[in-house]
Amino acid sequence: MLDTLEGRVFAAVLFDMDGTLIDSHPAVERSWVRWAQEHDVPLSSFAGMHGRPAADIVALFLPPERREAAFRRIEQLETEDTDGVVVLPGTVDALAALPPGRAAIVTSCTAPLARARIGASGLVQPSVLVTADQVTAGKPAPDPYLLAAQRLGVSAAQCLVVEDAPAGLAAGRAAGAATLAVTVTHKASELDADAVVETLADVRFVVGDGGVRVVAPSG
Template sequence: MPLGLDSLTGRTFDAVLFDMDGTLIDSGPVVVRSWFRWAEEEGVDPALLAGKHGIPSAQIVAELVPPERWASATQRIDDIEVADTDGIVVLPGAREALSALPAGRVAIATSCTRPLAVARIGATGLPAPAVVVTASDVERGKPDPAPYLLAAQRLGVDPARCLVVEDAPAGIAAGRAAGCATLAVASTHRVEELVAARADAVVVDLSGVLLEGDDDGVRLLPA
């Protein structure tokens, strides 16, 4: 099913910047369970959570509860999610993709807070790169480009020479706004949605591609 891979396979990138949830790991059941529990506690209609995947929790909370409850409600969802890692699994090809890249050419940029990112990476045993940018590190999360710009900055590379790997339209928008090329994995959204978000290429998951990294950069190949 790969779409548009030809636009990426002829290029050499300075680094690959991965989203985490839905791209490297499947935390879907945990996310739904946690947010429904939070919504019940906060008196929020769970239907209002639709379409929020890939957006930092603080931004979601700010849309759903009054300002005087933002701090406590944001802390509450973080506490619920950090405490619940049951059922989180590594997505196909993710471990191999991370392991294939030199330390200075890979980063994770996630909408999770730092405690939540640490909990989920630890639960899966993924080889975490040295650079992990979280919602705790930026003032504005996806779809703002700040997470990917900061990841590139910490790696010391030009964002325009980076490949962003994402599963959500908000993340694709963030990558594009940062000037990066974008590869979408169709794990949480329909292919049509990812194409509409203007991802450069779409694959089912990371088992559909091979990443090769060396001193000259990173290259993407069809699996």
């Protein structure tokens, strides 16, 4: 339902990437399960970790002296495994509807991993791409979304954040943005957002002189 966003106009739309614009879940699971086996970490599934920077996840399981090498290893595994990474329904139309200066991708991937997945999926990215290695604190901190808004020359409070994970939605709220959630990786009951839809195929972005509105596909 988009009722809470109806009538609102946004300066820009800030999209999460994995689970929002592209489906990388099988590759992510394969990489993290292999990493966990190599590092003797009790991680049988990536569930619950999605949306957080890899460095933060590594820090949950390993002591400081092992974290740097372990982070480099998971980055290598994820960058090399892009099999099955594809764009999600509605992604192409959503990005095509937004002109330069009205959209950004804000991801918990590092820049090399983001480039690998963008290339594998065929995603046409907007001019602004914010990655985890460009900020001091990643999601759920607001820093990535604040930086994206700054690069677009707008206030984060004037933006709409589109996310699939609780950590990303928390980051968007902390930045002062409105939030739209997609239920690609989490149930609607797990997502605290102004509006929740299944995928971007369930919304349409309309650009006018004042900014961007989000409406139902037939709106």
